[in-house]
Amino acid sequence: MITVSQTIEDKLAELEKTQKNYWNIARETANFLSILIKSANSKNVLEIGTSNGYSAIWLALALKETGGHLTTIEYWEKRQSIARENFKICGVENIITPIIGSAFDVMDEMIKRDEKFDFIFMDANKAEYLGYFEYADKMLEKGGIIAADNVLSHELKVKPFVNEIKSRPDYQTEILNLPAGLLLARKS
Ligand SMILES: C[S@@+](CC[C@H](N)C(=O)[O-])C[C@H]1O[C@@H](n2cnc3c(N)ncnc32)[C@H](O)[C@@H]1O
Numbered sequence: 001m002i003t004v005s006q007t008i009e010d011k012l013a014e015l016e017k018t019q020k021n022y023w024n025i026a027r028e029t030a031n032f033l034s035i036l037i038k039s040a041n042s043k044n045v046l047e048i049g050t051s052n053g054y055s056a057i058w059l060a061l062a063l064k065e066t067g068g069h070l071t072t073i074e075y076w077e078k079r080q081s082i083a084r085e086n087f088k089i090c091g092v093e094n095i096i097t098p099i100i101g102s103a104f105d106v107m108d109e110m111i112k113r114d115e116k117f118d119f120i121f122m123d124a125n126k127a128e129y130l131g132y133f134e135y136a137d138k139m140l141e142k143g144g145i146i147a148a149d150n151v152l153s154h155e156l157k158v159k160p161f162v163n164e165i166k167s168r169p170d171y172q173t174e175i176l177n178l179p180a181g182l183l184l185a186r187k188s
Contacts, residue, residue, distance in 0.1 A: 004061060008090045015054045015086070022052040022079070025123060025149050026179035030058035033121065033147060036184075040145060042119035043068035048103045048132050049124030050074035053083030059121065060092035071097045071117075073106050073124075103128070107135035118144040126154040129161035137187075144187050146171075152181020 004012075016027060025033075037045065037059065043066055050056055050072040060070050074080040080100050087093040099106050103124055120136045122129055129148060136146055146165070151158050152175070165171050165185050173185040 005091075008057070008061070011086060011089050012054070012057065015052065015057075018052075019054070022054065024051060024054035029149060029178045029180065029182055030055055032176070032178060032182070034058050034062040036145065036147070037062035037068070037119060038065050040119065041066050042145070044117045045070045045119040045121065046117040046136075046139070047072040047121045047123065048107075048136075049122070050083045050098060051076075051079050053086040053098075055121070055123060056083065056096055056098075057086060057090050057092055060087070060090075060095040063095050064092070069095055069097070071099060073099045073101065073103050075100065075102050103132060104135065107132075107139070111135065111138050115139060116141050120144070120146050122146065122148040123150070126150055126157040129158045130164055133161050133165060140187050142187055146183075146185040146187070148183040148185075150180045151175055151183040152177070153179075155181070158183075 045059055045063060045068060047056055047059060056070060056072045063070055077100060080098055084098055087096050117139050118141045120140055122132050151162055166173050170188050171185045176182045176184060
């Protein structure tokens, strides 16, 4: 359990009822990411794939403890507006910058502005993971963490990404047997 207000806990429980429609991560995965962010004291987190904001709420609640900030990207406007409402209900709207747009276009602009992150969570189109990684790698600080969901549930689609990151000597990686399979990687 996390120590959050009843309003937030009720909202998270409500969102879990529509988890399949919005392709949200499992609660176990969300809780794990929350522990990880707090343990690593991550401050500047990027999420690729907001949907209705379920995982972003968990990430933001962890960042409340570290004093950090979340930037989250989504190209589906309807979903992003639902997410914005959910952020307000949970009181985390000040910790989150939701960006509407294609992840590639948004990250391209971030790289031009030399933006850096110490934690990047990939949870959008599984066939695009290798592409996300090429951008994420340019923005991830040394010592930073990449977490990618669905590496077991969508094993074939994410294979090019998994093979690439595992072959990189500057990344220490492990695949965790959480519900959809979570790849964790630390950049040295
Ligand atoms: C698996 S859902 C995200 C779920 C969310 N992380 C959660 O657990 O609550 C993936 C989302 O990524 C969005 N998406 C897919 N490809 C994208 C892209 N190239 N750029 C931006 N958003 C994308 C989809 O519209 C979808 O809402």
